[in-house]
Amino acid sequence: MPFLRAPTPTVVYLDADTIALRNLDALFLCDGLCGVMRHSERLNSGVMVLQPQAQLFSDMMSRIEQTPSYTGGDQGFLNAYFSGFAASPLFDPGRGRLLSESWARPPPGNATGGAAARVRMGRLPTEYNADLGLYVLNSNRWMVPEDELFVLHFTLSSFKPWNWWSSWIISGNMERWQALRRRLPGPDTGPSRLLVSTLAAGPWLLFALFMRRTPSLSPCLRNLSFRRGAPGMSGALALERVACMPWVILLAALTSLCLAVGFAVCLVPTQVDPMWGWMLAYEWIAVSFAALFGASLWAVYQWGFGLRQAGNNISSVEGATEAFHTSGTRRDGRLFLAASAGNLWQQTALAFGVTLGLLGILPWWSDVLGLKSFTGRLFSMGAAIAPTTLVVGHLLSSLALSWFHAGLSMVSPASPKLKHPV
Structure with missing residues (x-):
């Protein structure tokens, strides 16, 4: 004093x-x-x-x-x-x-x-x-x-x-x-304009680098199909293996989101103008969540490929691959499905876009409804959490199943018919 x-x-x-x-x-x-x-x-x-x-x-x-x-x-x-x-x-x-x-x-x-x-x-x-x-x-x-x-x-x-x-x-x-x-x-x-501009451009540069690399990833997902091979693991057993996947995916999504939010809050300078602060936070949350949850999808894809190697003939059962476009016929009680790489990437982009959009608007439901009080903000956001979780959970679980079955469709590197994923 x-x-x-x-x-x-x-x-x-x-x-x-x-x-x-x-x-x-x-x-x-x-x-x-x-x-x-x-x-x-x-x-x-x-x-x-x-x-x-x-x-x-x-x-x-x-x-x-x-x-x-x-x-x-x-x-x-x-x-x-x-x-x-x-x-x-x-x-x-x-x-x-x-x-x-x-x-x-x-x-x-x-x-x-x-x-x-x-x-x-x-x-x-x-x-x-x-x-x-x-x-x-x-x-x-x-x-x-x-x-x-x-x-x-x-x-x-x-x-x-x-x-x-x-x-x-x-x-x-x-x-x-x-x-x-x-x-x-x-x-x-406050923070320098150069720092703010760099942070604003960073996610777009990372996105551009990813899109440039995407063509090298596409061949391993092109012309995917579930092929009949020697008798092996039944569709019911395959479905049993992935029964817990929705819960695992929800946990992975929640963990990815928490890490992305924490990273963005730590990265964005605290004294930046509020408009810039929210914009930078949304950008870095989006790119961080896409990277973290994308790694989870790739792990699920590799898991499916590992099961394909273990059981030379994995067929699917009805409802296990809702995201795929069906164009096959039944053989010996098994449903054979086919999918295209383009559809998988489109589904991934759509799921990520809807997920980030719903999560982004979640804190602002009170403004949409015209509620200005602190209690109104908390209740409106709390009321929106349940339906948002259901929609996002369904989207991401379906997306993970699609990537899982994309891995199932690939054959061991010893087979000349299909290439091992890059």
Whole structure:
């Protein structure tokens, strides 16, 4: 608390996560210690008015090791040191009187004694510390008229106005902070434009490289067909082998999505403009999810090829390959199917597109429905999770089965009829 040693007669202290909405000159009428109560008996140190005193500062420093702090920081210490603050009278600077002229009774005592017992204290009105956390929890309603607010305090955990993801909850009030930031003189302290441009172009470059490599992957998936060979594993047994695949695929998809989201959030600079932040996050989530879940599909493909090698003749049963175009006939109770590589890639692109689209719109259902409150956002997103999971689960499970049976259709490298996948 070095400001306590400053020669200024009166100091108005504002936390870094606050912004002044109106002129605060009236606060200098406080000739003691003034603050706002966030809870019924707790001083919030985000907005304070005080008169620096060397003796008070020395006394506080001598007690800081022995005085408990429920927050582990300054606010907990101040509440313990000024234990009588909750009993202080309300001080409204708008009345134009000094704090010392507003007392009708002696100041309350402090359990700590010492210099704290001689400090004049007063509680400031709510409009001098508009708590955004309480605003969000109160369905986006202030406890006083909005045009009477003096200080806006962003108290909602990590949803600070400089973090791009905060706009999901505090978009309107966050824009106030962003507008003030743009007006500040001096160089921009946010991420460089070159970094943002590079991150924006990165996913597209990776996609272009993948598309350039795709032709080398296509031959192994061209003219796929289930061919009759020597007696081997029955279709029922093949289906039994893949009965657990939907659950495995859902787990792989969930893991891929969590890793992709975590990677994107860590990669995108926190102080980037919210619009750029969401755009970059969606780009990198999409490319990361495609890479991770694509690796799962390739593993499923190799699994199918391994089973094909183990049992020279694997035929399918009805319903096991819904994604394939059927053009075969029944032989000895087995259904022989044929598929084309083009259809498989089209199905893959469609499944990924629908999946990413549904997951992308999931956080914004409240805006689609016109719900602005925090509770409305949570309930609308929660209600959309179940149908989204069902649709995405069905799409990805069907896609995995298609890749599995694509592997089943390939023959061992010893056979000259079909090539081993690259």
